[in-house]
Amino acid sequence: MNPEFLAELAEQFRVSAIERLVVMRELVARFDANRADRETLVLIHRHFHGLAGLGGTYGFPRVSELAADVESACDDALAAAPADDAFIALLRSGIEAIGREVAKK
Amino acid sequence: MKALIIDDEDDVRQVVRLSLGRVGGMEVADASSGAAGVVLAASSHPDFILLDLMMPEMDGVETLVRLRDDSRTASIPVIFLTAKALPSEIERLRKLGALDVVVKPFNPMTLADELRAILGGTE
Numbered sequence: 001m002n003p004e005f006l007a008e009l010a011e012q013f014r015v016s017a018i019e020r021l022v023v024m025r026e027l028v029a030r031f032d033a034n035r036a037d038r039e040t041l042v043l044i045h046r047h048f049h050g051l052a053g054l055g056g057t058y059g060f061p062r063v064s065e066l067a068a069d070v071e072s073a074c075d076d077a078l079a080a081a082p083a084d085d086a087f088i089a090l091l092r093s094g095i096e097a098i099g100r101e102v103a104k105k
Numbered sequence: 106m107k108a109l110i111i112d113d114e115d116d117v118r119q120v121v122r123l124s125l126g127r128v129g130g131m132e133v134a135d136a137s138s139g140a141a142g143v144v145l146a147a148s149s150h151p152d153f154i155l156l157d158l159m160m161p162e163m164d165g166v167e168t169l170v171r172l173r174d175d176s177r178t179a180s181i182p183v184i185f186l187t188a189k190a191l192p193s194e195i196e197r198l199r200k201l202g203a204l205d206v207v208v209k210p211f212n213p214m215t216l217a218d219e220l221r222a223i224l225g226g227t228e
Contacts, residue, residue, distance in 0.1 A: 056210025
């Protein structure tokens with residue numbers, strides 16, 4: 001193992017994830033304002049899917065777990081509209097939990 | 106060995122480039138969409154393609170079909186990269202012509218070895 005290489009990867013992911021979480025918060029706010037906006041929900045789903053695949057690769061396995069859970073909820077929401085308040089809260093709490101994990105290292 | 110990574114996620118392409126290039130000593134090209142990947146594969150003739158399954162517009166399966174339909178790319182081994190790897194899905198991808206499936210998250214320190222082992226089975 002090359003610790004410097006892994007640390008470099010982790011830092012790259014941290015920077016990228018922080019930027020991504022800003023975008024995700026905006027998308028969730030947009031979706032909350034119009035819960036019939038399926039296109040925005042697809043984008044939110046895509047971000048959680050991306051984080052689920054990326055977190056563990058970059059050394060943040062908990063990010064993968066958290067994102068996979070919310071991605072699964074997004075799958076359900078895409079299959080059965082409209083989204084309720086609990087789902088919106090789940091999106092927001094998932095984003096903040098991922099943010100905390102990213103900030104830990 | 107020349108690899109082509111096709112994935113819409115910038116962070117995935119970045120870590121694969123570093124993993125296969127710096128750790129694995131491979132030459133790595135990348136494309137951010139299935140359509141761009143099909144064009145690049147035909148012109149660059151990689152030894153294998155690492156292909157994301159879930160992409161907007163042209164997904165991994167459609168990309169694989171297009172690669173197989175083009176005589177310039179039909180024989181290039183394709184390995185899927187996916188976070189959703191149910192056994193039934195893996196079997197479906199193999200039947201479509203994929204060589205194998207690598208599951209995300211993956212270990213960037215061992216990805217090149219894993220891919221060489223998969224490709225070695227075809228030689």
